[in-house]
Amino acid sequence: MPLPALVIMKMLGVPRDMLFKMKEWSDDLINFVGSPRTVEDKYERARRGVIAMADFFSQLVAERRAQPKNDILTYLVEARDEQSALTDDELVAAAMLMLFAGHETTTNLLGNAVMALHANPDQWEHLRQSPGSIESAVEEFLRFDGPVLSTARVVARSHELGGHSLEEGQRMFVMLTAANRDPKVFDEPDRLDIGRKPNRHVTFGKGAHFCLGAPLARLEAKTAFNELLKRFQRIEVAKPIEELDWIDAMVMRGVRALPVRLHR
Template sequence: MYFSQALQGWLLTRYQDVLAAFRDSRLSSRLTSSYGQQLPPAILERLGPVLRNLASWVIFSDRPEHTRLRGLLNKAFTPRMTENLRPRIQALVDELLDAVAPAGRMDVIADLANPLPVIVIGEMMGLPREDRHLLKAWSDMLVGFLGAARQTPEMFEAAVRGITSMEDYLRQVIAERRKRPGEDLISQLLAAEEQGAVLNEQELLSTCSLVLFGGHETTTNLIGNAVHALLEHPDQWEALRREPGAVVSAVEEVLRFDSPVQRQIRLAAEDVEVGGQRIPKGQAVVLMIGSANRDPAQFPEPDRMDVLRKENRHLTFGMGAHFCLGAPLGRLEAQLALGAVLRRFPSLKRASGTPHRVENLSLRGFESLPVLLA
């Protein structure tokens, strides 16, 4: 553990320290107010729409707000709901792969990893499929703001445009659902509201924004990282071909080996000791998930990819009160996508050229990953 001047926070890199930090209620997830205090007044005013939206995300809240908001989402993201989506997700995977098969090549990101989770989360929210490009564009504008290695005025402006456009779109959808509710997630949130679990307008907009953003961004990176890691480790590709039922453990290994989420940040709500180090109130604690997932004290041969690894309690989805709500859905989408690629294109290989990584300190994935199917 050490203090990083570049990140202005205490970096936790060992598995046990990161695990303990996830479970420590003295470490706050309310990051937006602290971030805002660091900005010049002119930028803070311009970023107002973004910070207001993020401030009501359940992942950036503490109890009691966190308990209330998560309780509403728990009713929608149930194991039964996830399992009921299996046939639909499989059909979408097959449809996307059918579209690229005749060409003999595809970009794993553009043709599969991007559209699949966006379509799935859009359908869960009852949104038209033809709007998925808008949803993805707005999400990309926000990604450039969250976790960017170097923030620029252009990124700020893009984030404001993205959030503003998304909220305007959602207001229209919410107004329509109030008149004609359905079986979708937005209708469920409105029904819960009518039963007394009140959400103010900003909380409703923010919760829908979080679901749209979080419901696909991590899964996109997981699918891309999985295909890339297997192509980089041909022995593991062959092991999975021989034992296709191991796709479940293979996805867990990718989550550990090449985590789509590399870090999370907490703020000390009081003077606290973490990993033997006293951290004053208000200072940041950076939970380095990617490092914790490679801790040799927790994982034998941590730098070796093993799709058959048995003990694999990685921290990619967090732990404790903030464990990722969408983890079962993301896992299922990745398992079905990876299984279909292996089954249909057993001789898959990398196309020429270098795949382009996303430039982000928090999210790890690819902008593009061209492959040959034959």
């Protein structure tokens, strides 16, 4: 968690000592993003997290107006004040979205990739022997067990799809993880293959909704695994996968904690 969180915080201009408070607010927000209705107080917790984070960014926006800095928040303020490109609410919402999406997803990408390598030690060894394959490995981590299960869409017009009637205004969950295991697109889709090419996964979405942070997520994953490969001979998950505490949500895909043993 600290790697992607501290990176996006620095880019936005959020003080480093806010790390765990940001994580606390983000955990409250996760309850609203595709979690079951059985989660206790999910709406109240989400409301609390949204209000706390919005208040924080509203104060930070005021500071940047008074004293601009070389960070994304300052650029957003300038887009609001000089170009009327954003309302005040949109400015704060954009900062909140960048912070939340900028660390939760990459945290899960790193954790899921470690679990995949633990279950496929031959691929870890392949990566150690061929560090130049790190870029294709990251793409395979994104495909094999990506950090986002689904994305929500609203039906623009009523139509038939795959024998089902979709009505205008209905909300749907598009299952990205299912698309990434489509046997019509991928050979042996359930096999981790860090050298897989081509690799037309849809983890970052597509078209106008393509993930804004895709280049950053790829860079962070590449950097993290390059360092792990330099420092350790082997990474071992210290608890059975089935006993891990998975995030209970329709959108996010990852565990709340991942105990590991690192072998030099």
